[in-house]
Amino acid sequence: xxxxxxxxxxxxxxxxxxxxxxxxxxxxxxxxxxxxxxxxxxxxxxxxxxxxxxxxxxxxxxxxxxxxxxxxxxxxxxxxxxxxxxxxxxxxxxxxxxxxxxxxxxxxxxxxxxxxxxxxxxxxxxxxxxxxxxx
Amino acid sequence: xxxxxxxxxxxxxxxxxxxxxxxxxxxxxxxxxxxxxxxxxxxxxxxxxxxxxxxxxxxxxxxxxxxxxxxxxxxxxxxxxxxxxxxxxxxxxxxxxxxxxxxxxxxxxxxxxxxxxxxxxxxxxxxxxxxxxxxxxxxxxxxxxxxxxxxxxxxx
Numbered sequence: 319x320x321x322x323x324x325x326x327x328x329x330x331x332x333x334x335x336x337x338x339x340x341x342x343x344x345x346x347x348x349x350x351x352x353x354x355x356x357x358x359x360x361x362x363x364x365x366x367x368x369x370x371x372x373x374x375x376x377x378x379x380x381x382x383x384x385x386x387x388x389x390x391x392x393x394x395x396x397x398x399x400x401x402x403x404x405x406x407x408x409x410x411x412x413x414x415x416x417x418x419x420x421x422x423x424x425x426x427x428x429x430x431x432x433x434x435x436x437x438x439x440x441x442x443x444x445x446x447x448x449x450x451x452x453x
Numbered sequence: 454x455x456x457x458x459x460x461x462x463x464x465x466x467x468x469x470x471x472x473x474x475x476x477x478x479x480x481x482x483x484x485x486x487x488x489x490x491x492x493x494x495x496x497x498x499x500x501x502x503x504x505x506x507x508x509x510x511x512x513x514x515x516x517x518x519x520x521x522x523x524x525x526x527x528x529x530x531x532x533x534x535x536x537x538x539x540x541x542x543x544x545x546x547x548x549x550x551x552x553x554x555x556x557x558x559x560x561x562x563x564x565x566x567x568x569x570x571x572x573x574x575x576x577x578x579x580x581x582x583x584x585x586x587x588x589x590x591x592x593x594x595x596x597x598x599x600x601x602x603x604x605x606x607x608x609x
Contacts, residue, residue, distance in 0.1 A: 336579035349577060352569055358512035359566030361520050362559045366602055369555065372546060373609045376539045383537060387528045395524025402520060406513040443518035450522050451536045
């Protein structure tokens with residue numbers, strides 16, 4: 319804690335070490351949530367590459383499909399999947415804390431709200447999977 | 454300036470006030486902080502926050518299944534061979550609704566990333582300067598990604 323001198327009024331400038339977010343469990347979980355949220359954008363980039371390959375014709379597309387089967391690429395996707403699922407689960411948990419659902423005079427318990435969110439996620443996934451694979 | 458009373462201010466007022474203190478040291482004798490009417494009207498923050506929020510929604514509900522199918526299930530050979538065949542994917546992506554869906558699926562998580570990365574630069578890297586430049590660079594990257602994905606989708 320320090321004061322910046324020389325202004326019209328002393329401004330309060332909190333000082334903390336650069337690694338403050340590694341120091342305690344709640345800080346680490348907060349940072350993990352912030353960092354894992356960015357992995358969805360990595361998938362955006364990969365999906366864009368997929369579409370670029372598709373727009374370049376059959377050979378480029380089939381080359382991209384072979385690239386998708388490389389172990390290193392699968393490992394990247396696995397990391398993205400774990401990060402996205404962590405972010406999803408923590409988001410559902412915190413949504414249940416900040417969004418109170420009332421039915422008449424009753425407040426739905428948090429576990430029911432979380433179950434509802436998971437149910438929505440499962441049905442969205444089933445619909446996407448159906449169109450992606452079988453439709 | 455008298456003592457600042459925060460007990461009867463709304464949260465928005467308090468944030469505005471602290472922002473006013475933080476951004477620039479003001480000249481001696483300058484009057485109260487005024488924002489141009491146009492700038493107040495065109496404030497970009499709510500727009501980008503809305504896109505950030507939509508991106509979080511997409512990232513949670515839609516991205517996991519796509520990652521699982523395209524990244525894991527395909528490589529593991531769990532999909533029927535027809536599923537990702539050139540003809541079928543080419544046909545699907547030519548449907549306007551699918552193009553729109555893919556555009557959102559690509560672009561919205563980019564805004565989610567941009568907003569989070571902007572603040573990760575403050576929180577995790579501890580860089581507290583060049584705020585406007587960092588914001589423009591982050592959101593600019595997302596806007597560029599939106600434009601590129603639209604262009605690629607329209608060229609299929």
